[in-house]
Amino acid sequence: MSQGIKNSRTASHQAYEVMRDRILNGDLPSGTKIVEERLAQELGCSRTPIREALRQLEYEGLIVNKKIVQPTEKDLRNLFQVRILLEGFSSQTAAIYLPEKELDLLSQCIRIGREGTTEEVMKANERFHEIIVQASGNSQIVDILNRMQSIIYLFRKTVVLHKRPHLIEEHQKIYEAIKARDSQAAKLLMETHLQADLDFCLHILGRTNYE
Incomplete structure (x- = not known):
């Protein structure tokens, strides 16, 4: 049996x-x-x-x-609202507690984001956010975002394949704020970064719906 x-x-x-x-x-x-x-x-x-x-x-x-799933504009906004809240907090915490070894990994993700293939950039993007979320030290936040990873992947693919402007530069600024241990700047930069992702995805979604 x-x-x-x-x-x-x-x-x-x-x-x-x-x-x-x-x-x-x-x-x-x-x-x-x-x-x-x-x-x-x-x-x-x-x-x-x-x-x-x-x-x-x-x-x-x-x-x-x-x-x-055929995400609506409301679905997209709801998803990113959760990400902005939780990843903003995680970035703030990362600026305080993230070890030097993890900082080096963030830097590697940025380098791959600039030089890698599309698949490598996708993985590096995911890893960049994952490292920061793990730094929250909050298992509930980690679990919530893990559950959302598949749907997040679909939107991450939109951002990468359509080459959203300034994506890697924003990662660089978040990394620098965390490295400088500036928790408020890290939080604000992550929130702004994800809002830019949302705006870009809404633009692409709207354009697709009317083509």
């Missing part, structure tokens, strides 16, 4: 990873309806692991009402 449970969990995890990657890569576009029977047949498993995978994807905000 335990072996069956193990297999079920493995199938569920594999189904989750396949579906998540397809959503994040754009293979399953926004608004696509999820049909359990079709997915189960395609992935060679029963509908049970598919349902479990769908629950996880719904929890992460990638699926709503059996459809691939």
Whole structure:
């Protein structure tokens, strides 16, 4: 019996990873309806692991009402409002407590952001924010933002692929404020940075909706 449970969990995890990657890569576009029977047949498993995978994807905000999420302007504003509050606080805390070793990692992320491939820039961008969030020392903040990572990824991709102006320069200023242990400046710079991300994503979303 335990072996069956193990297999079920493995199938569920594999189904989750396949579906998540397809959503994040754009293979399953926004608004696509999820049909359990079709997915189960395609992935060679029963509908049970598919349902479990769908629950996880719904929890992460990638699926709503059996459809691939199609974020509205309100959804986008709500997401960034949470990020601005939590990452602003995290930056303030990072300026006080972040160790020198982590400062070096932030600097590396900035360098990759300037010189790396698109994929490397995406990973460096994610890592930059992750280091700062971890510096909050608050497990609730970390958990909330971890749960949002998949949906954040979609908007991060928009920012990177459409080459938002001044993105890396803003990371540099946040890094310098944290390194200088200027907690108020670090907080304000992160809040301004994320507001600029929001404004840029709204611009791209609006342009796409009318094309």
